[in-house]
Amino acid sequence: MVETADAIIIGAGIMGASTAYHLARRHFGRIVVLERDTVCSGSTALASGGIRHQYAQRVGIELTKQSIVVFEHFEDEFGVDPSFRQSGYLLLWHTAEELAEVRQIVALQQGLDVDVRLLGPAEVAALCPYLHTADLAAATYSPRDGYADPYLATTAIAARARELGVVIKQQHEVVGFVLDDGRLVRGVQTTLGVFEAPVVVIAAGPWTGQLGKLAGLDIPVFPVRRCKFFTAPFPFDKIPARTPFIIDRHDGFVMRREGEGILLGYNRPDEPSSFDTTPDWSLVPEMVERVVRRVPVLAEAQIMSAYAGLYEMTPDQSGIISAVPGVEGLYVLAGFSGHGFMHGPAAGQLMAEMIADGRAHTVDVAALSLDRFARGEVLFEPMTFM
Numbered sequence: 001m002v003e004t005a006d007a008i009i010i011g012a013g014i015m016g017a018s019t020a021y022h023l024a025r026r027h028f029g030r031i032v033v034l035e036r037d038t039v040c041s042g043s044t045a046l047a048s049g050g051i052r053h054q055y056a057q058r059v060g061i062e063l064t065k066q067s068i069v070v071f072e073h074f075e076d077e078f079g080v081d082p083s084f085r086q087s088g089y090l091l092l093w094h095t096a097e098e099l100a101e102v103r104q105i106v107a108l109q110q111g112l113d114v115d116v117r118l119l120g121p122a123e124v125a126a127l128c129p130y131l132h133t134a135d136l137a138a139a140t141y142s143p144r145d146g147y148a149d150p151y152l153a154t155t156a157i158a159a160r161a162r163e164l165g166v167v168i169k170q171q172h173e174v175v176g177f178v179l180d181d182g183r184l185v186r187g188v189q190t191t192l193g194v195f196e197a198p199v200v201v202i203a204a205g206p207w208t209g210q211l212g213k214l215a216g217l218d219i220p221v222f223p224v225r226r227c228k229f230f231t232a233p234f235p236f237d238k239i240p241a242r243t244p245f246i247i248d249r250h251d252g253f254v255m256r257r258e259g260e261g262i263l264l265g266y267n268r269p270d271e272p273s274s275f276d277t278t279p280d281w282s283l284v285p286e287m288v289e290r291v292v293r294r295v296p297v298l299a300e301a302q303i304m305s306a307y308a309g310l311y312e313m314t315p316d317q318s319g320i321i322s323a324v325p326g327v328e329g330l331y332v333l334a335g336f337s338g339h340g341f342m343h344g345p346a347a348g349q350l351m352a353e354m355i356a357d358g359r360a361h362t363v364d365v366a367a368l369s370l371d372r373f374a375r376g377e378v379l380f381e382p383m384t385f386m
């Protein structure tokens with residue numbers, strides 16, 4: 001069986017859904033999304049939903065500036081409330097060296113009109129009285145940031161794309177590429193037949209490296225396990241509902257409210273690449289020690305459950321929004337290294353611009369090209385919290 005389309009998108013996570021939606025808005029023709037499982041069944045479904053401006057590279061800040069507007073007006077555009085809670089992001093910095101680095105980063109962010117504030121320990125204590133702050137050098141606080149529900153958001157984008165005519169084929173695994181001489185894409189082979197199209201976008205999250213191999217390409221996106229832990233319900237008078245999304249990079253944990261409980265993230269910085277998604281319960285004693293030192297009231301909390309998902313890492317911890325050099329019609333949108341949910345709305349729009357107009361123009365994303373790795377011109381993003 002052979003089906004034809006004007007564009008094929010591999011993967012129905014936030015990146016694939018957003019690209020399909022933006023191509024459909026531009027009346028690009030017949031757009032088919034091929035998903036081996038179901039819509040939003042990969043990394044997006046497991047994301048913590050964090051949306052923040054606090055990056056060290058201009059492009060990361062710009063992608064959030066574009067995307068946050070979409071999250072703020074999401075219900076108008078997609079008809080669904082994505083539960084976007086703008087309770088801010090608070091990043092804690094411990095040492096004088098960290099503070100010196102952060103001052104420069106804050107200057108860049110403020111220069112791009114981001115509302116980010118450098119707080120001293122007393123101001124942090126006033127904002128979050130439950131935090132131990134005496135040993136902090138400073139914190140950076142961006143009040144417009146927050147978190148939304150990745151599943152609600154992505155399924156709503158996919159639903160609107162369908163209304164605009166996009167065909168989403170679930171249970172269709174891509175197992176090969178149809179290429180002319182390796183220089184021109186003609187379509188893909190799936191478990192259920194061939195799909196022909198002059199445009200193919202690889203938006204397969206942590207599996208993008210594997211898809212690249214099927215096309216004979218080295219796309220440096222690799223999976224790394226990330227673990228999250230939920231506490232049992234914890235009193236709101238001790239940690240309020242509107243508490244910021246807190247990142248303590250020094251001690252290696254993240255924390256935010258999740259309904260009645262608290263969501264904690266903690267991992268090994270040297271976790272090897274793998275597709276393993278078994279939660280690592282052996283992390284708990286060390287995590288609890290660090291978390292309770294910073295948030296003493298959490299000594300009363302009980303860890304109730306855990307899960308693990310996959311970050312889709314690149315060597316420089318920045319995403320790829322790119323045509324594949326040397327293979328006409330083939331594109332990659334992947335590798336956002338743990339920032340892909342928040343950047344999905346903008347990234348899909350930019351991918352659609354690249355396909356339909358020949359270049360992305362809303363944000364300059366030349367630095368996110370695939371060939372930067374071969375050229376050695378990497379864009380290291382240190383504000384990636386492993």
Ligand SMILES: Cc1cc2nc3c(=O)[nH]c(=O)nc-3n(C[C@H](O)[C@H](O)[C@H](O)COP(=O)(O)OP(=O)(O)OC[C@H]3O[C@@H](n4cnc5c(N)ncnc54)[C@H](O)[C@@H]3O)c2cc1C
Nearest residue numbers: 011013015036042043044048050174205309339340341342
């Ligand atoms: C624990 C955790 C917490 C995170 N927290 C945040 C956060 O707070 N904020 C944030 O912005 N980001 C966060 N992220 C990162 C975010 O989840 C990803 O960057 C983003 O979801 C990537 O979206 P995607 O569409 O590229 O990938 P995915 O959502 O993984 O979608 C890829 C899709 O491709 C499909 N696929 C794979 N292979 C094939 C094939 N051969 N054929 C057909 N389909 C295929 C998969 O089934 C999948 O549905 C987190 C990630 C994890 C794991």
